[in-house]
Amino acid sequence: MKVDRRSFLRAAAWIGLGLILGAGVGLFLGWVAWPIEFSDAEPAVMEERFQADYTLMIATVYLEENDLSTARRRLSGLGKEDTGRWVLGLAVDHILNGETEAEILPLVKLANDLGHFSPIMEPYLFQIESTQGS
Amino acid sequence: MLGAASLVLFGLIVGLVVGLYYAWLVEPVSYVAAGPSRLSDEYKEEYILLISQSYAADGDWEKARRRLENLDDPNVANTVALQLERNLRNGEPAQILNKLAIVAEKLGSRSSAVALFVPSRGEPVLTRPSQERVSATTTLLPTPTNTSRATRSAAPSSTPTEKPSSTPVPVFRLLKQERICRRNTPIPLIEVVVYDAFLEPIPGIEILVSWEGGSDHFFTGYHPENGKGYGDFTMEPELFYRVELADGSTPVDGLQIENCGAEIGGFAGGRRLTYQNTDVQQGSSGP
Incomplete structure (x- = not known):
């Protein structure tokens, strides 16, 4: 059967139009309306404020239990290149923002025990030492 | 000849499938700020x-x-x-x-x-060894046969008379040790039943079990059908077990599976250990 070249081009144009529209709708549905539920994540994908809170919990438990290997294992889930520097940054932020000692002390202790120190931590480290020594 | 609408519909369906495939499988949305x-x-x-x-x-x-x-x-x-x-x-x-x-x-x-x-307020509260405890009345039950337990002579008094000691004092005493068998059924268990000083069963008591090359623990109260103070552990053949309560008790050694008599089937049997908490909490509801 001989197909008219003009008819063929017209058919291809209609199919192409459908393809473009369909792909657009598919992308909208797949990315916006019904995106894949991402429910198997590591702490590394959490928003930074949640990561900071997660770190604070790790530090609070560490101050209580003094188990550095467990703290390190838990921190590794955050996927930071240098977890010690991350904890140090949080400790300094907490001090500068005037947060409570209940939050500052654990972060200072954990940062210090991970090998990171800032002079701003010194009074808190002294406080921890005197508390734990008594 | 297919109409324009059919051609568009065909393209639409194919495009939709391709679009979803790409959006879900090839390049899915990547969350970088999840909760x-x-x-x-x-x-x-x-x-x-x-x-x-x-x-x-x-x-x-x-x-x-x-x-x-x-x-x-x-x-x-x-x-x-x-x-x-x-x-x-x-x-x-x-x-x-x-x-x-x-x-x-x-x-x-x-x-x-x-x-x-998390025992409710009405349940008995366990006390750990302290200088301010007194001995429970020992007439509640027959005198235990286990004589290795440290004896204490503190009389009920508002002034503690017991001197602090670095040697841990057992909080629980072994009241009874009995062999358990069941007709035509193996029961290779270490059963532990724990009571307080007033013979009320106590849940949540940790029992430590150890054997050559291993150890484990279990708690009372996890088989409520057998009573709140009951807990058990399944023994393996050819192993000798040592049992003690985490809060302090005289250890019981050499527990093993023992075959029961032929008249009831000759199956594997176990041991039941009954403990009593020898501490009673001082009646101090106020300061």
Whole structure:
């Protein structure tokens, strides 16, 4: 059967139009309306404020239990290149923002025990030492 | 000849499939600012555990509650209670279980596992060895046959007379040790039943079991059908076990599977150990 070249081009144009529209709708549905539920994540994908809170919990438990290997294992889930520097940054932020000692002390202790120190931590480290020594 | 509408529809369907394939499988949306609700089950458990441990450390319930809300779990009390049960089955240490139970209880969970670790006000309270305790009345039951237990002569008095000692004093005494057999059924168990000073069964007591090359622990009260003070452990053949209570008791050694008499089938039998808490808490409801 001989197909008219003009008819063929017209058919291809209609199919192409459908393809473009369909792909657009598919992308909208797949990315916006019904995106894949991402429910198997590591702490590394959490928003930074949640990561900071997660770190604070790790530090609070560490101050209580003094188990550095467990703290390190838990921190590794955050996927930071240098977890010690991350904890140090949080400790300094907490001090500068005037947060409570209940939050500052654990972060200072954990940062210090991970090998990171800032002079701003010194009074808190002294406080921890005197508390734990008594 | 196909009409224009059919051609567009054909293209639309193919485009839709291609678009969804690309959006879901090739280049799915990548969340880089997720909340704890997106964590995997493993990390959610870790997150809940951290919340319970932090709460135990800082006592800030508002903070703990806020953190739990971040999980977006409409039934978070049940989730924590289920995690407690899983941890129980995995043989996690009592400190972890206790902290989880406290959080589950604060959230309103009333499961049996929670009740084990967070006794209600009406239940007997265990006391640890301290200078301010007095001996329980020993006439409640016949004198135990175990004579290796340290004797104490502190008389009930407002002034503690017992001197502090570096040697741990058993809090529980072995009342009875009996062989258990069941007709035509193997029962290779170490059964432990624990009572308080007034012979009320006590749940949530940790029992340590050790043998050459291994150790384990279990708790009373996890088989409520056998009583709140009951717990058991299955023995393996050809092993000798040592049993003691974590809060302090004279150890019982050499427990092993013993075959019962042929008249009841000759199956494997076990041992039942009955303990009594020798401490009573001082009646100090006020300061």
